[in-house]
Amino acid sequence: MMKQLTWKDLPIGGTVVEPGNARRNLTGSWRTERPVIDQDACIRCRICWMYCPEPAILELKKPYATKAGKRYDLTYEIDYDHCKGCGICAHECPVKAIKMVPEVTG
Amino acid sequence: MAVAKALSTREEVVKERVGLTSNYAAAYAVKTVDVDVIAAYPITPQTTIIEKLAEFVANGEIDAEYIPVESEHSALSAVVGAAATGARVFTATSAQGLEFMHEVLYIASGLRLPIVMAAPGRALSAPISIHGDYQDIMSARDSGWVIMIASSAQEVYDSIIMAYRIAEDNRVLLPVMVSYDGFLMSHTTEPVELYHEEYVRKFTPRNLNRPRLDPRKPMTIGVIASPDWYYEIKYQAINALKESKNVIKETHNEFNKAFGTNYDIVEKYMLDDADYVLITYGGASSGNAKEAARRARERGLRAGVLRLRLFRPFPTDEVVSAIKYSKVVAVVDRALSPGNTYEGPVFNDVVSALYNKGINKPVISVVHGISQRTMLSDDFYNLYKKLDEYAKTGEYPRKTIFIGLRGGEA
Numbered sequence: 001m002m003k004q005l006t007w008k009d010l011p012i013g014g015t016v017v018e019p020g021n022a023r024r025n026l027t028g029s030w031r032t033e034r035p036v037i038d039q040d041a042c043i044r045c046r047i048c049w050m051y052c053p054e055p056a057i058l059e060l061k062k063p064y065a066t067k068a069g070k071r072y073d074l075t076y077e078i079d080y081d082h083c084k085g086c087g088i089c090a091h092e093c094p095v096k097a098i099k100m101v102p103e104v105t106g
Numbered sequence: 107m108a109v110a111k112a113l114s115t116r117e118e119v120v121k122e123r124v125g126l127t128s129n130y131a132a133a134y135a136v137k138t139v140d141v142d143v144i145a146a147y148p149i150t151p152q153t154t155i156i157e158k159l160a161e162f163v164a165n166g167e168i169d170a171e172y173i174p175v176e177s178e179h180s181a182l183s184a185v186v187g188a189a190a191t192g193a194r195v196f197t198a199t200s201a202q203g204l205e206f207m208h209e210v211l212y213i214a215s216g217l218r219l220p221i222v223m224a225a226p227g228r229a230l231s232a233p234i235s236i237h238g239d240y241q242d243i244m245s246a247r248d249s250g251w252v253i254m255i256a257s258s259a260q261e262v263y264d265s266i267i268m269a270y271r272i273a274e275d276n277r278v279l280l281p282v283m284v285s286y287d288g289f290l291m292s293h294t295t296e297p298v299e300l301y302h303e304e305y306v307r308k309f310t311p312r313n314l315n316r317p318r319l320d321p322r323k324p325m326t327i328g329v330i331a332s333p334d335w336y337y338e339i340k341y342q343a344i345n346a347l348k349e350s351k352n353v354i355k356e357t358h359n360e361f362n363k364a365f366g367t368n369y370d371i372v373e374k375y376m377l378d379d380a381d382y383v384l385i386t387y388g389g390a391s392s393g394n395a396k397e398a399a400r401r402a403r404e405r406g407l408r409a410g411v412l413r414l415r416l417f418r419p420f421p422t423d424e425v426v427s428a429i430k431y432s433k434v435v436a437v438v439d440r441a442l443s444p445g446n447t448y449e450g451p452v453f454n455d456v457v458s459a460l461y462n463k464g465i466n467k468p469v470i471s472v473v474h475g476i477s478q479r480t481m482l483s484d485d486f487y488n489l490y491k492k493l494d495e496y497a498k499t500g501e502y503p504r505k506t507i508f509i510g511l512r513g514g515e516a
Contacts, residue, residue, distance in 0.1 A: 007337075007339070007341045008342075010339055010342060012317070013217040013218035013327070013339065013342075013343070014335070014339040015217075015317045015326070016325060016326035016327075016329050017317050019324035019325060019326070
């Protein structure tokens with residue numbers, strides 16, 4: 001187990017001397033429900049990507065072909081390390097392609 | 107002021123002897139230490155400090171940025187920002203202005219920023235009063251700042267120089283407030299000996315050693331701390347304040363050596379064999395109290411005065427050892443702690459200091475000079491006589507005595 005830091009070990013005044021370390025603060029554990037994207041229903045409108053406050057929607061240059069034969073260059077995926085499960089993406093999605101699924105089942 | 111053994115150095119360091127108000131003395135001290143950023147908003151009775159500083163900056167006498175702000179909240183926020191980059195900063199305020207700064211007071215101490223502020227004390231509204239007492243300073247008491255209370259214009263000048271050294275010390279890194287009587291000191295002229303710049307700069311070298319904002323080396327100051335870390339960071343700051351007492355004493359000693367002065371964190375007047383001791387702070391009260399002690403001695407009462415020069419951190423050991431052998435102690439407060447068992451804020455500090463050392467002795471809480479109600483040395487002389495009466499009868503008042511209150515207490 002990691003040694004617990006004490007008040008003596010903290011940088012003075014709670015200063016964060018290492019830039020960009022919030023990346024290591026994984027907020028995914030806060031989640032009670034996870035968003036799941038239905039890639040076939042998704043129309044690549046980017047609205048979820050815009051509204052996500054974390055931001056935990058990843059815009060990937062990954063081609064995808066739907067069952068109906070429509071081809072996309074982009075794929076949107078969720079960064080589950082940082083998604084807090086707020087549900088804004090699911091609420092905003094105009095085609096209801098995002099479902100909130102309980103994190104723990106049974 | 108100058109002690110005999112150090113007079114030779116005093117002659118060397120003193121550039122000129124001029125007449126200055128305590129406010130001007132504060133401005134001259136800031137000029138001599140070479141600050142980088144000044145931000146302040148005018149408020150009575152502080153205004154003349156920053157007017158003088160604005161004049162210095164406008165005339166090119168100080169190479170500093172003067173930030174005209176729209177409020178005290180902004181003034182302290184601006185110096186917080188500047189201090190975070192490692193700049194040497196100054197601001198000043200009083201009363202409602204200090205209250206308006208209140209939330210930023212905690213930010214300055216929580217972020218451990220070496221800010222120096224002059225704060226002539228003033229009564230708080232309502233009713234509106236521009237006159238002097240120490241209510242504003244008492245309200246800032248728990249904000250984690252080092253608080254010094256000076257009693258002469260010379261001491262204001264010297265204390266601000268010392269304040270930079272204390273604030274920037276690696277073991278402290280806390281904001282320092284130098285307070286003194288509003289109007290009675292801030293607006294009255296006294297002789298002040300100004301020092302040659304090179305001696306002051308030698309005493310306040312720029313060797314600030316703390317993380318600072320720098321675009322070439324990104325970092326974050328003022329982050330959110332979740333419940334699992336706020337407590338520790340806060341403790342770090344209060345521990346630094348507690349420990350700062352040694353640094354403050356050390357700084358006083360070094361200042362005395364360098365400038366031929368005789369400062370200590372408490373000032374003792376005729377205390378060695380005193381039966382009756384008045385504990386006071388600030389200029390007017392200590393001056394008149396000393397005069398009263400002298401008169402009481404002439405009439406056979408062994409009277410003495412203990413003046414608090416350092417208010418936070420509270421000089422517990424020094425206060426207790428100074429009053430240990432006295433019969434009766436009265437703490438004269440120029441501020442109120444309404445609703446407390448006793449209404450004198452410093453009285454409560456003194457009692458808790460005595461309790462800490464296991465000493466139980468009669469201590470009387472006295473309030474006087476609220477909103478600059480005139481405190482005559484007669485009042486203090488009569489207080490000594492009262493202390494003598496109490497000691498003879500063995501009956502001590504169990505509530506705060508409000509001297510000079512028209513109609514008496516309820």
